[in-house]
Amino acid sequence: MTGARRDGDDPRLEAILTALCADGGRATVQRRIVVSALLAGPRHVTAEELAATVQARHPDIATSTIYRTLEALDRQGVVQHAHLGHGPAVYHLNDTDHLHLVCESCGHVIEVPGSAYEAFARLLAEDYGFRVAPHHFAVQGRCGACAAEPGLPQRGGAVGA
Amino acid sequence: MTGARRDGDDPRLEAILTALCADGGRATVQRRIVVSALLAGPRHVTAEELAATVQARHPDIATSTIYRTLEALDRQGVVQHAHLGHGPAVYHLNDTDHLHLVCESCGHVIEVPGSAYEAFARLLAEDYGFRVAPHHFAVQGRCGACAAEPGLPQRGGAVGA
DNA sequence: TTAGCTGCAAAAGGTTTGCAAATTA
């Protein structure tokens, strides 16, 4: 904590609004509210979750505005979204280089640092000419807790010869 | 090719139908047709694509039957589905150990062998206790051809301190 | 002033579901 702040008074807010104005965009009251909610909330949010948060205090802000604001933020590189398997996309600030591990069993999301996939990314680049965009995908699997349990018995039912 | 075969006369068909019957399931005519189409078609198909293929010859088979059959096949481990970013899920036979690389720019899907992510999977298991289910996610990025082009300038717009 | 944004409501896309009738083991 860097001292007492009023609600929504995050130092990153102005920088983000400036970024939004970069290509002729506007810093509207709605965008200010949406970005504040994003800065104040949990690290990963779906558009609907963010909409719920915002609309709790500002019921007059339309859900489509949330989607459009997130889209604009995404275009400016301020946020990124990832598809964590089934269900809606999650958005988060583009602040650290990381990767998402999603447990297929309990849905838990583990964030691992960029160093974890460095070698993997290098291999794909060298062998396949493929540049990984790590933030935009999630690695599916089972977390430590769930891997210990019986369910989802990893069938090896290969078909064919 | 192992010699001339009549349409849909794939040797894997019976094995798959048997698998479907394993837990009290039924080998219906519709399932037989859907599985045949799956065996005869391209490696990756969306449910809608498979429905179109099936319905071209059998317009009386409902799309929901395709979804339900794919779901049953998935449960039995005969097929697997992956979410390749935006858009519908793709299904494919659970036959080889591989990973999907999806180009965010042109949508091209590259299949790479399991050996490509072996070390990565080992690292995640050792450091995070996470067991990767590689078939169920796609690595997003840009393929060699698209990486050479200008578009999508990989902004580094990190927010924060 | 004028391009860009907003709210609303409707549509789109992909997938799931309730149900009565048909089919399978």
Next chain:
DNA sequence: TAATTTGCAAACCTTTTGCAGCTAA
């Protein structure tokens, strides 16, 4: 016979879009 599947249609969920009015630069 009893349980499973099917086709149909409607619902569902997430996201996008058209448009007239509003607002920021």
